[in-house]
Amino acid sequence: MFDRDSEGVRIELRSLTKQYPGQEAPAVDNVTLDIPAGELVVFVGPSGCGKTTTMKMINRLVEPTSGEIRIGGQDVLSLNPDELRRHVGYAIQQVGLFPHLTVAQNIGLVPKLLGWPAAKIAERVEELLALVSLEPSAFRDRYPRQLSGGQQQRVGVARALAADPPVMLMDEPFGATDPITREHLQNEFVRLQKQLRKTIIFVTHDFEEAIKLGDRIAILRERSHIAQYDTPANILASPADDYVASFIGQDGTLKRLALLRVEDVPVESPEPDPALPQVAAGTTLREALDFMLAHGTDRCSTPSGVVTYATLCAAVGAPEQQRAGSGGGR
Numbered sequence: 001m002f003d004r005d006s007e008g009v010r011i012e013l014r015s016l017t018k019q020y021p022g023q024e025a026p027a028v029d030n031v032t033l034d035i036p037a038g039e040l041v042v043f044v045g046p047s048g049c050g051k052t053t054t055m056k057m058i059n060r061l062v063e064p065t066s067g068e069i070r071i072g073g074q075d076v077l078s079l080n081p082d083e084l085r086r087h088v089g090y091a092i093q094q095v096g097l098f099p100h101l102t103v104a105q106n107i108g109l110v111p112k113l114l115g116w117p118a119a120k121i122a123e124r125v126e127e128l129l130a131l132v133s134l135e136p137s138a139f140r141d142r143y144p145r146q147l148s149g150g151q152q153q154r155v156g157v158a159r160a161l162a163a164d165p166p167v168m169l170m171d172e173p174f175g176a177t178d179p180i181t182r183e184h185l186q187n188e189f190v191r192l193q194k195q196l197r198k199t200i201i202f203v204t205h206d207f208e209e210a211i212k213l214g215d216r217i218a219i220l221r222e223r224s225h226i227a228q229y230d231t232p233a234n235i236l237a238s239p240a241d242d243y244v245a246s247f248i249g250q251d252g253t254l255k256r257l258a259l260l261r262v263e264d265v266p267v268e269s270p271e272p273d274p275a276l277p278q279v280a281a282g283t284t285l286r287e288a289l290d291f292m293l294a295h296g297t298d299r300c301s302t303p304s305g306v307v308t309y310a311t312l313c314a315a316v317g318a319p320e321q322q323r324a325g326s327g328g329g330r
């Protein structure tokens with residue numbers, strides 16, 4: 001349907017507006033946004049600011065009042081809405097699994113509608129269950145009521161991915177889970193997206209989730225007006241205004257440290273030092289900082305060399321007084 005191979009496609013919103021009947025102000029007012037192919041863009045904003053309405057216009061669960069939407073260059077408003085939705089994955093907090101269908105039948109729903117042969121659907125179901133870390137033999141024949149909330153959400157994500165759509169719309173898909181399950185699902189999802197490179201719009205209330213998952217974040221005000229649209233690192237480093245700063249909160253430096261890994265900063269010496277406390281490759285700078293504080297040291301050894309507290313501070317432009325206040329006994 002869209003002009004692509006298997007990777008994502010570009011999504012363009014132009015002057016997009018939604019005025020619900022009987023409402024005084026538009027829920028979404030004149031929004032223009034470009035989402036590059038293969039990127040995950042997170043919409044963050046307060047309740048009622050129009051995140052869900054904006055997203056639902058993209059698969060035409062809500063019809064725009066005016067404006068334009070293009071996916072892979074195609075004018076979405078000229079397409080048949082049912083056909084469009086078969087090519088746009090959609091995962092929501094409420095999951096929406098059919099209770100009378102098994103996990104396999106739920107996941108195979110869209111491929112079946114698209115006329116895939118049964119053997120190909122069965123193969124795809126196995127592959128997707130494995131992808132979301134659910135053992136196929138244990139889960140494929142269960143009914144949704146026989147799954148935990150987190151497992152249901154994984155099946156929801158697998159179902160959204162089933163027909164390999166280039167575009168995924170995800171509305172708080174991990175919202176109904178406890179913090180530990182949520183973190184686990186987020187980590188799996190980051191891993192998945194590295195492989196899949198779909199174009200994804202992801203709605204959340206949770207700014208931490210946005211910086212963890214997003215290639216870019218769109219911070220929305222009322223009526224979906226865009227307060228800032230940039231990478232997590234740029235938003236944390238230079239919030240556009242007080243409104244954006246209020247999302248970041250007091251611990252912006254720590255959040256920036258969490259975006260970088262020990263491999264990303266210059267090492268003091270390029271060899272591991274067995275005499276120092278050791279951290280693994282892939283450790284975030286925030287974890288490295290906690291580790292140094294816990295060990296009362298201002299340096300630690302990584303597989304690629306020695307990283308110091310001063311390097312961490314320099315990497316995120318932390319001022320001198322923050323260094324002085326954080327201890328570390330050299």
Ligand SMILES: Nc1ncnc2c1ncn2[C@@H]1O[C@H](COP(=O)(O)OP(=O)(O)OP(=O)(O)O)[C@@H](O)[C@H]1O
Pocket residue numbers: 020021023027045046047048049050051052053054205
């Ligand atoms: N079907 C509808 N009819 C009338 N008004 C609606 C309808 N759906 C949403 N709205 C209104 O449009 C505005 C935006 O709602 P929307 O659900 O898009 O916000 P949201 O940012 O996704 O909120 P939340 O984070 O609480 O889910 C709200 O003021 C809401 O009351």
